[in-house]
Amino acid sequence: MDFELGWFMEPLMHGEYPESMRRLVKDRLPVFTPEQNELVKGSFDFIGINYYTSRYAKSIPSTPNAAPASCLVDPNVNATVDKDGVLIGPNAGGNVIYVYPEGLYKLLTFMKKNYSKNLTIYITENGYPEKSNMSISEELKDQSRIEFVQKHLHQLQIAIKNGVNVKGYFYYSLLDSLEWGDASTVGFGLYHVDFKNFTRTSKESAK
Numbered sequence: 001m002d003f004e005l006g007w008f009m010e011p012l013m014h015g016e017y018p019e020s021m022r023r024l025v026k027d028r029l030p031v032f033t034p035e036q037n038e039l040v041k042g043s044f045d046f047i048g049i050n051y052y053t054s055r056y057a058k059s060i061p062s063t064p065n066a067a068p069a070s071c072l073v074d075p076n077v078n079a080t081v082d083k084d085g086v087l088i089g090p091n092a093g094g095n096v097i098y099v100y101p102e103g104l105y106k107l108l109t110f111m112k113k114n115y116s117k118n119l120t121i122y123i124t125e126n127g128y129p130e131k132s133n134m135s136i137s138e139e140l141k142d143q144s145r146i147e148f149v150q151k152h153l154h155q156l157q158i159a160i161k162n163g164v165n166v167k168g169y170f171y172y173s174l175l176d177s178l179e180w181g182d183a184s185t186v187g188f189g190l191y192h193v194d195f196k197n198f199t200r201t202s203k204e205s206a207k
Contacts, residue, residue: 007021009047009111009115011032011040011041012040012041012042012043012044012047013041013042013115013116014041015032015036015037015038015040015041016032016037017029021074024062024074024075024076025071025074028071045120046119046120046121046122046167047111047119047120047121047122048121048122048123048124049107049108049111049121049122049123049124050123050124050125050126050172051103051104051107051123051125051126051152052097052125052126052127053088053089053092053096053097053098053099053100053103054088054089054098054100054102054103054106055079055080055081055088056079056080056081056082056083056088057077057078057079057080058077058078058080059076059077059078060076060077060078061076062076081098088100092128092129092130092144092148093128093129093130093131093186094131094186095129095182095186096181097128097129099128099148099151101148101151101152101154101155102155104123104126104152104155104156104159105155105156105158105159108121108156108159108164108166109159109162109164111164112162112163112164112165117163117164117165118165119165120165120167121164121165121166121167122166122167122168122169122170123156123166123168123169123170124170125170125172126149126152126169126170126171126172127171127172127173127188128142128144128145128148128149128188129179129182129186129187129188130142130144130145130186130187131185131186131187132176132184132185132186132187133185136192136194136201139187139192139203140192140201140202140203140204141203141204142203142204142205143204145190145203145205146204146205149171149205153169156169171190172188173188173189173190174189174190174191175189175190175191175193175200176188176189176191176192176193176195177189177193189203190202190203190205190206191203191206
């Protein structure tokens with residue numbers, strides 16, 4: 001099971017964290033009372049998924065009696081962007097995102113198989129960054145972003161045809177914005193923003 005999915009899906013679906021998490025996180029993981037168990041189980045109207053990229057994951061053997069470490073290493077997984085030197089997909093704009101649309105399909109089918117075919121799901125974020133050191137004319141002709149969206153929507157369409165209950169898709173984002181890790185060095189927007197005067201100009205992807 002994906003560790004991060006288990007972190008929020010298992011309590012929402014079953015009212016408790018999975019046994020694998022309880023074993024790895026130990027005393028740092030909250031324990032629900034029976035009343036809390038009933039309150040949290042099924043306490044959602046829909047599941048929102050932010051999907052940008054995927055990673056290859058290899059298990060790191062755990063030491064059963066080791067002292068608790070931190071949330072950064074709890075999953076005991078070595079995550080990489082390549083397998084035998086071959087990247088999982090092309091890099092997007094020098095960011096940590098490597099384009100792998102098939103991962104969205106795999107994630108959605110995992111949700112259906114492991115939780116419920118009746119889950120109402122929205123893709124709440126899916127986006128493509130480009131470096132903002134290009135000329136404005138180059139940024140506006142964002143064919144790579146258009147292809148990114150088309151390929152992800154294609155995988156989404158396949159998932160829906162296979163019975164995944166996806167009700168909506170939101171691209172991230174409408175406008176170039178200040179990003180947590182990259183500030184204004186990358187742009188995700190369908191509209192270019194000049195951060196000196198805040199002029200907004202539509203890119204090809206907005207059309």
